[in-house]
Amino acid sequence: MRIPFVLAATVALAAPVLAQTVAPATAPASAVASAATGAPSANLLLAPSPLPLQYPPFDRIPDADIGPALDQGMAEQLAEVAAIADNPAAPTFDNTIVALERGGRTLGRATTLLMSLTGADANPARLKLQADYATRLAAHRDAIQLNPRLFARIEALYQRRAALGLGAQEQRLIERQYQQFLRAGAKLDEDGKARMKAINAEMAQLGARFNQNVLAEVNDSAVVVDSLEELKGLDEEQVSAAAAAAKARGLDGKYLIALLNTTGQPVLAQLENRALRQRVYEASVARGSRGNAFDNTALVSRVVTLRAERAQLLGFATHADFVLKDETAKTQQAVNGMLRQLAPSAVGAARREGAELQAVIDREQAARHQPSFKLAAWDWSFYSEKLRAEKYGFDESQLKPYLEMRNVLENGVFYAAGQLYGLKFKERRDLPVYHPDVLVYDVFNADGSQLAIFLADLYARPSKRGGAWMNAYVDQSGLMNQKPVVANHLNIPKPADGKPTLLTWDEVTTLFHEFGHALHGMFSNVKYPSMAGTKVPRDFVEYPSQVNEMWADWPSVLANYAKHYKTGEPMPRALLDKVLAAKQFNQGFASTEYLSAASLDQRWHQLPLDRIPAADGVMAFEAQALREEGYDYDAVPPRYRTPYFSHIMGGYAAGYYAYVWSEVLDANTVQWFKANGGLKRELGDTFRAKLLSQGGSQDALTLFRGVVGHEPQIQPLLERRGLVIEKTRTAGSPQQAAQP
Numbered sequence: 001m002r003i004p005f006v007l008a009a010t011v012a013l014a015a016p017v018l019a020q021t022v023a024p025a026t027a028p029a030s031a032v033a034s035a036a037t038g039a040p041s042a043n044l045l046l047a048p049s050p051l052p053l054q055y056p057p058f059d060r061i062p063d064a065d066i067g068p069a070l071d072q073g074m075a076e077q078l079a080e081v082a083a084i085a086d087n088p089a090a091p092t093f094d095n096t097i098v099a100l101e102r103g104g105r106t107l108g109r110a111t112t113l114l115m116s117l118t119g120a121d122a123n124p125a126r127l128k129l130q131a132d133y134a135t136r137l138a139a140h141r142d143a144i145q146l147n148p149r150l151f152a153r154i155e156a157l158y159q160r161r162a163a164l165g166l167g168a169q170e171q172r173l174i175e176r177q178y179q180q181f182l183r184a185g186a187k188l189d190e191d192g193k194a195r196m197k198a199i200n201a202e203m204a205q206l207g208a209r210f211n212q213n214v215l216a217e218v219n220d221s222a223v224v225v226d227s228l229e230e231l232k233g234l235d236e237e238q239v240s241a242a243a244a245a246a247k248a249r250g251l252d253g254k255y256l257i258a259l260l261n262t263t264g265q266p267v268l269a270q271l272e273n274r275a276l277r278q279r280v281y282e283a284s285v286a287r288g289s290r291g292n293a294f295d296n297t298a299l300v301s302r303v304v305t306l307r308a309e310r311a312q313l314l315g316f317a318t319h320a321d322f323v324l325k326d327e328t329a330k331t332q333q334a335v336n337g338m339l340r341q342l343a344p345s346a347v348g349a350a351r352r353e354g355a356e357l358q359a360v361i362d363r364e365q366a367a368r369h370q371p372s373f374k375l376a377a378w379d380w381s382f383y384s385e386k387l388r389a390e391k392y393g394f395d396e397s398q399l400k401p402y403l404e405m406r407n408v409l410e411n412g413v414f415y416a417a418g419q420l421y422g423l424k425f426k427e428r429r430d431l432p433v434y435h436p437d438v439l440v441y442d443v444f445n446a447d448g449s450q451l452a453i454f455l456a457d458l459y460a461r462p463s464k465r466g467g468a469w470m471n472a473y474v475d476q477s478g479l480m481n482q483k484p485v486v487a488n489h490l491n492i493p494k495p496a497d498g499k500p501t502l503l504t505w506d507e508v509t510t511l512f513h514e515f516g517h518a519l520h521g522m523f524s525n526v527k528y529p530s531m532a533g534t535k536v537p538r539d540f541v542e543y544p545s546q547v548n549e550m551w552a553d554w555p556s557v558l559a560n561y562a563k564h565y566k567t568g569e570p571m572p573r574a575l576l577d578k579v580l581a582a583k584q585f586n587q588g589f590a591s592t593e594y595l596s597a598a599s600l601d602q603r604w605h606q607l608p609l610d611r612i613p614a615a616d617g618v619m620a621f622e623a624q625a626l627r628e629e630g631y632d633y634d635a636v637p638p639r640y641r642t643p644y645f646s647h648i649m650g651g652y653a654a655g656y657y658a659y660v661w662s663e664v665l666d667a668n669t670v671q672w673f674k675a676n677g678g679l680k681r682e683l684g685d686t687f688r689a690k691l692l693s694q695g696g697s698q699d700a701l702t703l704f705r706g707v708v709g710h711e712p713q714i715q716p717l718l719e720r721r722g723l724v725i726e727k728t729r730t731a732g733s734p735q736q737a738a739q740p
Helices: 029-037 063-085 093-102 105-120 124-145 148-159 168-184 190-220 236-248 274-286 297-313 319-324 332-367 377-392 396-402 405-421 505-522 543-553 555-561 573-581 587-605 615-628 658-675 681-692 700-708 715-721
Strands: 223-225 255-257 424-428 439-444 450-459 469-474 485-492
Touching (some): 063 105, 093 148, 093 168, 105 124, 124 190, 148 168, 190 297, 223 274, 236 255, 274 377, 297 319, 297 615, 319 332, 319 587, 332 377, 396 573, 405 424, 405 450, 405 505, 405 555, 405 681, 469 505, 505 543, 543 555, 543 658, 543 681, 587 615, 658 715, 681 700
Parallel strands (some): 450 485
Antiparallel strands (some): 424 439, 469 485
């Protein structure tokens, strides 16, 4: 999901359950033969897909087949693990580590499909499967990672890894596997293991319920509008879409404003009716804490409690300590230091921006001979667009006709990848899709060889979770001779009646960002599946995608795609210059809404077990934490409030800081590109070879230094945002740079 922390934004990425323990493997010989001969299979998930690059046969896998495939996949993998653990031969890299890498292929296919579809196109059957199998999959993972005989073999290899004559990638694989088993509780006593299993099972069930509640609340909280007059400010396409959405719910003659899973809602920038803006905003921030069937406050309290207990079982003071030890940040002190260093400058900038917006309000109200009012959170986007127009001479409505979605994708995102990496793209209409809106492309290297298959699922719909993300249906692996199949997902409102989809600048940047994740997955060139693509530390995974945002407004790229959807005329240079001049506009707001959410994440997960509030104290704790961290400016709420903060109930727990951490690296790398000539093939080839292709096979910061040639520096990030921090240390790692 993309986080517009700055105009050049940041994004989250979805990973299927069991990503570390369920790796692609060799299928049974009979299944391979069936796929090769095209013989019909009762359940296509039980064998590798016969389609190109093992692309999923979406049209031939009914939901009813997913459960049996999960069952068979778990049974197969447990048998594979038993064969490894009980092997009478002494442990070797091949008979233990490589054997694990090959295992679990059926389960990998089934879990990847289920988790991908529940995110992109949920239905009651898929949601029930997710809920029913959450605890079973957690128990399955525990059965592997808490197997004492298996761990004994891994530990034996770890202890003598330096004497095994292995390459660097193989040694790193042993080390990572050993650490993962330790972090799963492999060295706990039997009572500890039993408690760990119970915690994991309960957390899996609660996580599934949280996600389903978030989706249900987004749909249940949509705002019904009675009259067309109230929608003044929306364009014709948006009004038509709102009418169609209302009609789909049996509300003929009314209008429905759908919500996204963020605090701010896009329509707030356009709606002239202040009362309706307030209704939309209040509906948004109330989600998950309304006391209804989808209330998430009790789930949050319980999940945070279970995480803290698990951390203590493993010898850590808090869940944040447990998480950060495995990231590049390493410590709470490093993360807190960076966030608290940036917060005062961001909030100060937001207050100055708010004062400018208040002046706009005061002037307008005086001109109408009406009393003024105090700037509120539901006013910010509306008046910031007015101020942008006043300061820079343009607003979003002037840009959108030049930003037609398909043109941005193919002549912008793909064009930049072609110029920088030599890639070519060809749309495919013969491969099945899970929803008619999904686009599919073959991706080719400069020499004509196929690199990957790419899916673009760009439109919002009620069955799709909020935000933007990337996932891989097939991971690259030299060991398994696999090429990647990756997908990008966005939530762009779809116009009614086949009208053109015209993007905001934020949505354009999101397209470029998400494709940066896709490139990271497609360029992967490693041997072992568990190191492929985006399987890197969470506070590094956003970095390559943030770098890809720089091409959105690169002059030659922009000139290739920013063309009027009716006339084909290029965006006027004067308008382009205004867009570039406004890059630091509203950055106080953007920085504050992100940083407050990142700080909230840390405050929740730095709590010791005995200080976690019960359900009725969740919202009070949130308010107190924000005040204490300096985010006491009501006009700029956090991008996510706790009850709908899906990131931190999922893979970004104690890791939401990763966006700004990664952006330090991104800003340094953008500087490197610009200093060496920008959009040049030789630079793209270097970035691909030294970083994007390496996956998790090397230390993350080593990869960064190998490209840029020095340690990360915070100053480029500060300059980009227009933030000034006194006594900022401008050299060293992010840990060092973040210290006061």
